[in-house]
Amino acid sequence: MKEQQSLSYGSYVLVWLALVVLTSVTVTIAGMHLGALSIATAIFIALIKGSLVVYYFMNLKNEDVMFRVMLLVALVTLTVIMVFTFFDISFR
């Protein structure tokens, strides 16, 4: 069996620190009442946080390229559903 790579304890702690910092950033920005911009930044930061968890904690970093393709298919499917629904909602 091919040994799967695992990161060092320290690098996992660093990823966690980044997640904590991003959480405080998103809470701070939400408190600044930026209007339409605030929801955009909140989703953007959530995307970064989610990617960090998937890439490092879920070890996508060291997985075969097939895992990325599968994830892409799932996310594209979700995006297509979202976009098409909004086409329907917006031009009704």
Next chain:
Amino acid sequence: MSVQAASPATHHKDHTGARIGMWLFLFTEILLFGGLFLLYSVYRSTFPEDFHYAATHLDTLVGTANTLILLTSSLTVVLAIAALRRNNRKLCTIMLSVTILAGLLFMVNKYFEWHHKFDIGLYPNSKELLRRAPGENLFYGLYFAMTGIHALHVIIGLGVLSVMLWIVAHKPKKTITVGPLQSDRLSLVEDQRGAVWTHEGEGEIAEAVVTLVYKSNEEINDDTWSKLENSGLYWHLVDVIWIFLFPLLYLIT
């Protein structure tokens, strides 16, 4: 004529295949929550003010605390997996215990949060919500559905991780039976440290059956590691979903 000795049946385990299966399952979970996020987005775009106002009743502090708790539990579960990779059973046990405690703490916070909502009359189909603007009712319907299904996933994750904790922490008893002895010298090499257990006996032990029971400390096998990794993947997904739930529900005021 030579007879090939049958090698002990080795069950082929495909750990990559197991992970693919887990990821595929997680995609169905993403689509499940994706549907709820879609509903949320559509209703939010239809009733932006109502959603905005309804969210002011949510406690951002509790939401932030729960976010940090889940993020930390994700770290500890990944450390548990890394520890098991390095055959550090003790650290793995500690980290898994911390993860489970964090999950329980999350649920305790959730309990008080929901309890408070119920106290002020905010629960699905309550008179208070029906009295309010339709968008607020929709917001709370989505709030309870999304955080409820998420909490259910936390509970399932806790169950899975508890089983893994038991598997990792539990040292199976191993029994070795030897005898009757052929010689007056008994040698056992089954010890985990490679130490040789010997007994130099006189005549009488030659007829004895000796049973030795000891707590096995053998290295964690790949199978356990594979199971723990897949449990970890599930736990991380629960975390990722919360990462998106938190800003959409708590931070839109």
